Amino acid sequence: MASIGKITRRTLLATGALVGGGLVVGLSMSPNRLKLGSDSVLKEGELQLNTWVKISPDNKVTAIIPHSEMGQGSNTALAMMLAEEMDADWDLVDFEYAPALPEYANTGLGKGYLMGDVGIPAFARPLVDFTFLQIAQAMDLQITGGSTAIAFTGEHGMRRAGASARDMMVRAAAARWNVDPSEIAVANSVVSHGSRSATFGELSTEAAKLDPPQSPPLKDRSQFKLIGTSQPRRDIPPKVDGTAMFGIDIELPGMVYAAIKQSPVFGGTVASIEEGSIAGMPGVIRVVNLGDAVAVVADKYWRAKTALDALDVAFDAGANANVTTASIFASYTDELAVNEGSAHVEEGDAKAVIADAAEVITSEYQVPFLAHSCMEPMNCTAVVKNGKVDIWTGAQNPLAARTFAANAIGVDPDNVTVHNQLLGGGFGRRSRDDFIPQAVRIAQDVGMPVKLVWSREEDTQHDFYRPAVSNQFKAVLGDDGMPIAWSNHYINVGQDEPADAPNIQYGIENQSIRSVGMEQPIPLGPWRSVGHTQHSFFNESFIDELAHAAGKDPYEYRRTLLAGAPRHRKVLETAAEKAGWGTPLPPGRARGIAIEQSFGSIVAQVAEVSLSEGGDVKVHNVTIAVDVGTAVNPQAVESQMQSGVIYGLTAALYGNITIDGGRVEQTNFDDYEMIHLAEAPEMRVHIVNSGDTTGGAGEPGTPPIGPAVANALFVLSGERIKSLPIKQYDLRPRNTNQQLSQAFGQAAE
Amino acid sequence: MAFTLKVNGETHTVDVEPDTPLLWVLRDEIGLKGTKYGCGIAACGACTVHMDGAAERTCVLPVEAAEGYEITTIEGLASGGQLHPVQEEWIRNQVPQCGYCQSGMIMAVAALLAENPNPTDQDINDTITNVCRCGTYQRVRDSIHELSDA
Incomplete structure (x- = not known):
């Protein structure tokens, strides 16, 4: 103030x-x-x-x-x-x-x-x-x-x-x-x-x-x-000659290093530390008990990490010892059955239309927890001296970082100086406060400049995750096959934002979009595009289901429903046209389409996908149309769109943080898979400069790719992807005639 | 224990445990911070350097195994004040985003092109297995082809 x-x-x-x-x-x-x-x-x-x-x-x-x-x-x-x-x-x-x-x-x-x-x-x-x-x-x-x-x-x-x-x-x-x-x-x-x-x-x-x-x-x-x-x-x-300075690259005179192990179970605490287990190990300066974590401080990082790995430490699991992914999703299903939630959008009378309908199309979707996996693991360097604090880190919100550091040891924020560095990836993760107070507390304890570096395993297992959530859809089609009622009953675990994320831009007369608020014990945070990641997958998959149920081309179906949204329609048309929607594809390939408005920008993507006889999914290329209003630096907008596709595609194909015994099961890039260059589709970006209000570019590329790929896989396999990631499915191609009969997006014979 | 390393044409003697990964020796003993820590299990390639010209991941490579090699890090890739062609192309095509993985990516690409000046897409897929969370892959591939054609 x-x-x-x-x-x-x-x-x-x-x-x-x-x-x-x-x-x-x-x-x-x-x-x-x-x-x-x-x-x-x-x-x-x-x-x-x-x-x-x-x-x-x-x-x-x-x-x-x-x-x-x-x-x-x-x-x-x-x-x-x-x-x-x-x-x-x-x-x-x-x-x-x-x-x-x-x-x-x-x-x-x-x-x-x-x-x-x-x-x-x-x-x-x-x-x-x-x-x-x-x-x-x-x-x-x-x-x-x-x-x-x-x-x-x-x-x-x-x-x-x-x-x-x-x-x-x-x-x-x-x-x-x-x-x-x-x-x-x-x-x-x-x-x-x-x-x-x-x-x-x-x-x-x-x-x-x-x-x-x-x-x-x-x-x-x-x-x-x-x-x-x-x-x-x-x-x-x-960034091409090694001189760019990230938080992890800071070096101060007299600096020592800390490695950290946090309670594997969320909410757990340190029960005991046997310091004798690392007696005599080289370079060790101190073991610091932070209550929910233990840090080893040494004169070199590798010595700190080696000693930490050898340290005999036990944790009390606390209240979450029995939490599993299955128990969390089961709690959602139970709650959806008894709680009609609060109105997010109520237009017309969807409830009555659904109650009176001869046929109601229903579907349920879910998405898993996801880690951010910034390439630069979390780290912070801190000095605490004479009531003053200096920190060096890469923070998405340096002003809040100042407050986090101050609160860690009870000093006024005016006594904290933040030396913000380049961020080796952010995606929402570097807005959070865990690693900063840890470094400040350790630095205060040892009275020396300390660089705290998390291992990749700590980074994977102690993130603020994209929430796992689920929903239930109902819809009614009119005589012409177009939807006349849309009902979305979804779980909100305190991340119900941006506010427009659950909304649809389609002209459907009766809409009931209702949010069921729930608590769950896993730490959550904003993940590139936040609520749009799950809602785009839900909405753009279900509208695709409706198009197929109506026997209509999913692109034309969306286009018809966007008659009242000319900006969206233009973006959709651009993506379809540039992707050659409706033109023949090689055998075994299909196209899927999706569109999402987020952060003031509109992005449509067409994914061209194949499914091998052995069940291998390959995304060959992605055509992207984007309207950010005015693209200030078009080549940077292009790279952000490509970046968003890779981030979203990694999640859609592989991303799955699972919980067992209250702890994350995945640890590193070997069991939390990333897309590599070999799996990266060819991506071509088409910028639509509508001149409308300027929107963002960092996040809007991420949401549509998951449903676009899933929609193509429906054409190929006949199976509707209702739960991410796609790798959970054992998909097999339908026979070619069946594919062709559903093969909107390529020329039917 | 003392180990003698030849890095970017200079000889360094370091006193560390023999199992210390070369990555941490480069960063914390010799002060070359351009080589990055990403995973610690040789899965992401952020720590890639050249050893006798070949791309190697250093986060799991004990320092005792690195003696006797000509080691080149990202800081030593340019020569005579002139950026390496891969570095120049990375600027021209605006490849890096956050940039954290790009030291390793550039080292991997430079080693590939030194051995195979005209790699096919399959060669690129098989060789460039570095992880980039910003998803710069399209421009990486385009740039490798640009350099191949030259």
Whole structure:
């Protein structure tokens, strides 16, 4: 709340943004926000024009980016958005990462939330509750997640900051030359009037004395020169020569290393530690009992790990000793039978239509727990000295990381400095707080700088998992085969978001979408695309079932139902057309299609799949159509779409975290399988620039691939995939005539 | 115990237990952080280096078995201030995303192309078995073909 104190009520009212949580919207939109910069980001000779842009005398423009880099490349795109509005020379623009200070809280995300564009991501919930009084706290998030960087920070922060800086340059030049600002031109970081000109750098001292404008005009899309062009990502060169620094690469003078073993059973505690079991092992400094985990600290990482492996430690399993995957799913089924849940969507009267129908189509789906499996295992380096804490890690929300570190040993967050590093994968995992407090507590205990590195086994077995959930569908078809009632009764284990995830875009008159809330003991967290992962699989599989039940082409069926959603229809048509939907395929292959709207973007995918006589599933290629509104850096959008497909396909084919005795059974990449290059389909991305409200790109590529593949496998095998992963099924091809009779997506003979 | 290693053309003497994996010797003794820890069971390839030109996974390779080889890490792949062609292509085609696995990926690809300048898709599938959770595989394959055609 600290930043709110800097804004007076009068200032907020003057912005005129009085809606709903008006004061808070006023804060996020307040021009004064643009002055809330921190001196800590300024180096010698640099002048800060506002929070997000600074200019050096040598004419370099630096965007200060409040997001973490975890592979999505959005920071280059954010700098492009700033440069576009500023009319800066792109070659003279760079970015740096914002420090973890409240001034860099993600107001764009907060505004997006208040405007109804996006929900607060689950990983923000430690800091946010859905009550009005706490909405203001949303402003103190510094989050990378929810595919929000471009849509919110970019649209509401960077473009505005760029336009604001441009205006200040123009006014500074006008004053210097004593001319009217309207006569001044700006291009490529040079301000000019007739024969006179000056660079941004030359004007920076005078410009910095001016107030940022109240509401600088933004460019119309038609004026964009840089936005929409593919630009190399600025973060890539250090990633090809070994110089990129990730959290795990930090080295401090006098640093020691910690390896950790956590209670295998969730909720268990350390019962006993026999330190004698590692007596005399080289390099060991200390054994630290954290209550639910034990750490060994040594002078080298390998010595710490070796000693930990040899350490005789026993855990009390606690209350979850009998939990299994089967017991969790059984509890869902029992609850669905007795609990009609709360209404998420109720339109028309689906219940009555279903009750009166001669024929009701029913189906049940389920998805398993999934780990994130970031390539860089969790790690954090910490120093605790004289009541001050410094941490080095890769955090998706550095500001929250600061709070996590502070709470671990009971100091004020102002005494914590977060040195955020590149993230070796995030996917939601690096928004959570477990490894940070562990490192801080160990560092306090040993009184030395400590680098805590989790093993891959700990990373797999102590994640915050994509929830395992299930649902039950009912539907009724009209005389023309199109659905007239859609009922979805689904389990929600506290991860029911984004709010639109269970929704369908199809024009079905009677809809009843109801959520049954449940508790279960496995730690859960946001996993790339969050609720859309399960709901896309549920909805896009069931609509496919309805199309086949009606004897209609699943693509045409969806297209008909999207008559009232032109953006979606265009994306669907683009994917189908580019994939050659309806054209002949080699024998034994079929196409499946799926579409999902998530995080403000729409993605449709067509997967071309084969099934061998021996039951081997191969996804040959995937055609992707995406509408993110405006693709700021198209080549980066393309790579995010490909990335989303691989992430979603890995889960659909293989992903399955199972629980037995209250603990995760999988340990490493040998029993928690990953897709390799050999199994990666050829992926071709087609960007539809609708120009509509800008959406995200990091997550929306993930949801449709699972159902697209499952829908193709139905054509090939006659078996409907109702539970992921697909590897659980022993599928065999139907005979070719049967396939052809159902082979929508390829030419029938 | 003392071991003598030749890494990126320089000789280093390290004093570690003989079963210490080469990965941790490179990272924590010699200070070459570009080689990454991913799985510890040689399943992901993030720790790949060259030993006498061949791609090797170092997270399970005891240091005592690494003596006598010419070891090259990602830091030593460029020569004379000039990036290796694979590194240049990785920038041109914008292959890395988070970048964590890419040291190992680049080392694996460089070794493949050194031995087989025109690999088929099947050769690539059989040889490049590194895990990339960002899913950069399409651009990796495209770039290998781009380098093969040159």
